[in-house]
Amino acid sequence: MNNEILQLHGLRKVHGDDRTGVVALDDVSLALPAGTFTAVMGPSGSGKSTLLQCAAGLDRxxxxxVLVAGREMTGDExxxxxxRREHIGFVFQQFNLLPSLTVLDNVTLPLRLAGKRPDRARAIEILERVGLGDRIGHRPPALSGGQQQRTAIARAxxxxxxxxxxxxxxxxxxTxxxxxxxxxxxQxxxxxxxxxxxVTHDPVAAAHADAVLFxxxxxxxxxxxxxxxxAVAERLARLGDDVARDAVRAGE
Structure with a gap:
């Protein structure tokens, strides 16, 4: 049985004309098994965010x-x-919670948007797992940044x-x-x-993953x-040096 939950085959992304535009991704292929935690790192402008956006179906x-759970991501918007609603979850730097809704209502919102009846008991169980069982009736402005991000993870x-x-x-x-x-x-x-x-720029964050892609x-x-x-910081420093050296050579 194929255990590869995410597959990218020859991914290329060009901003602008294909011949003269900026190449953000250049023939990227990878396969990630289910039940793994992977960090993606690289120097500024390396294509990290573009890779995530294309893999997640936020950009074409x-x-x-791109295949997720064996299904190719194609079709109209x-x-x-x-x-995306059926197969993909998102957590961003900005929490993207609705301030007028309670924690519980924020968490169940994706289900309601998908036309499903929220299972409140399951949502509460997840909130308890992320340490927010006593905050389900609070609204985001009453929470700390960490609590808001945990709410966003529960929502995902x-x-x-x-x-x-x-x-x-x-x-x-x-910290x-x-x-x-x-x-x-x-967990x-x-x-x-x-x-x-x-995607992260922080070596400490990346060290929590099972593996890092550069x-x-x-x-x-x-x-x-x-x-x-x-080890991650050292590898990033070497990559940054290589990118700077190539930029100098390109300008010669």
Missing amino acids: PTAGR TELTRF LVTEPSVLFADEPTGALD RGARAVLQLLQ AVRGYGRTIVM LADGRLVGRMADPTPD
């Missing part, structure tokens, strides 16, 4: 294929929206997505809040079998299993 690649988990994409999920948090969120993401993978792909100039240039903050 210029060429290549209505079909893509339906596909309630639909049981095939893949959860996280874009700099700890970027707006202090304590970031640690709690990263531990929660680990979602190891305790409940979720699959997470996280991008440079829109290409996959390396992979690190069992990452540590020091």
